[in-house]
Amino acid sequence: MKKILLIEDNVDVRENTGEILTLAGYDVVTAPNGKNGVELAMQEKPDLIICDIMMPELDGYGVLHILSKKDETAGIPFIFLTAKTEKTDIRKGMNLGADDYLTKPFDDTELLNAIEARLRKSDLQRKLYDTTEEGLENFIRDARQVLRLEDLCKDKKIKPFKKKAEIFAEGDTPLYVYFVRTGSVKVFKSHPDGKELITNIYNANDFFGFEAVLSGNVYHESAIAMTDCELIVIPRHDFLTLFQAHPDVSSSFISLLCKKVAEQENQLLHLAYNSVRQRTAEALLKVEQLRDARQNIQISRDDLAKIVGTASESVIRVLSDFKDEGLIEIEGGKIRIMQAAKLEKVVRWNVAR
Template sequence: MMNHKILLIEDHMEMAENISSILQFAQYQVEVAKDGKSGVEMAQKSPPDLILCDIMMPELDGYSVLHILSHDPKTADIPFIFLTAKADKKDFREGMNLGADDYITKPFEGLDLLKVVEMRLKKRDASLSPEEEGKDEQIIAGTSKEVNLNLEDLSVKLQSRKFRKKDLIYMEGQHPNVLFQIRKGCVKTFKINSFGKELITGFHRPGDFLGYVALLENGSYVENAEALEELELDVISKEDFLTMVYGHKETAQRFFKLLSGRIDELEKRLLEIAYHSVRQRVASVLLLLSQETAGNRGEYIIKIARKDIANIVGTTTETLNRTLADFKDEKLIDIRVEGLAMLDREKLIRIQYQ
């Protein structure tokens, strides 16, 4: 928490003073911009560790601020959190589609603000190696999407493989000889315990890499990978991958960032299972899956089987169904033939951090 610099972009001075005071009490360094234009200038001149930005501002609104900063290499990877009125549900969807990391509804409790800020800063710090902290160069983040690395751009020989729904791509214990990148479709990775119970370790979408951990460790797969729908993968041989990694420093750094981000995400899920209620964990997983599967298409519907959702939550299907029924009664979700529809993501986020 110490020494992190936060840029607050807020045109309402009383609100800005209140937020600034809360953050300063928590020993954050806070800079305040009174409008979107000055906020962009301040961020570009001296990039902060995190940005809190109001949406409704004259001249340059929050969406425009995010658009400008996300296209500047010096500021593109700074965690960006929107501040929005509770009634403006459309703001959340539009903001997340533009690339915002999170949002906080007004009015909010000081503890809610600090929890969101702390979580986003921890995730940012985990994606930085010690020698990169404090530099002005672009930060390489910890997921395949954020790394923005495509095998087609690396001048290596590619093959393409197709899989049907429920086909296994690889199994735990097998030794890898290729690297996969998802071109089309969705994949789940999972482990099976001694009692035959499945524990899902991740869901992966187009742009994500599969199998790089085992290749980097020169070991075997520690999990299974299964196609959740019709799937198309780009494939590169183990030899070409290792030559590419050890022969190009930037490429190596990007894959190590992927590994760092993966460890951070798994650690977060273990902590949630240990300390969060089932209700909190279900809300967290629904938010994760709706982001992962919806992307920028604008419709937040989860089409993943209930059994798989229960496995990633770490509970039984029966307990999951009871929780989903409660969420439906509270009008947080709708249970449809095509899947689970998110009706009120704002309240789900609040449940996640309760």
């Protein structure tokens, strides 16, 4: 049962509203003023707070300001209940972080609809979603209910791509965000002289292609399937609707963006200062997820060289050294990592110990 804290100094309004909420199946806690309301909010940790604005001792703005500064109450949905209807009052409440604003007099349906909408949205924001196809489906389903958009992601499709098939090219206008269902995808930058540098490899349960959608620019990289793969394709408009409407969506993708920036900064640093031997060891560890059923890494020497940022011949020489040292095995052109810990030491110290 959801718990609601009702802060209202008018006895009649407090009792009538409390009765409505109780009949609707909520556990109701009431406070006659703002000061008492803050104390009860800290004690009871309600699922939602309904608060009048004009009250003695501490008004509704003060209540919201205090609770929004405390970690344990900052995330509780907050609805203002007041007779004041001026736009400046509404704007002040929203700027402080209120989730909704109901004006007196209000009817039962209006009140209950506002509460249900805020509780649904709060549940969605608190809910953790796995970065799997099932987690994506669950999130889209819940978001449809909260946003009341039944058509959200209805155009989402699963598209197969054959190995070496182009997904998008540098300079293309972004129309979709991609989620890897199966297989692997490489994203790379092209130099005017025709050389390529692989900047990222995406495997099952990874999102990619969203940076250009968020920035509103063309793709600055190209994407090609490294293996036969299946991608869930989410239309640009639907993705932006989710991103803009839900803090949990935006925060998760901001985290991904920050992670990608950090990875690319490390990659640039390593290209500048690490030896080919170090970079090759790091690339092998990075592509380890491309293993087949026999634990062999399926990647061409050309692609491996594009990750390392050097010529294929240089990578082949380093791979031969690693084989002689017992760090890897090579059979039929496929690579199997035998001593991952020693490859990690190569990355750190340039010495296999």
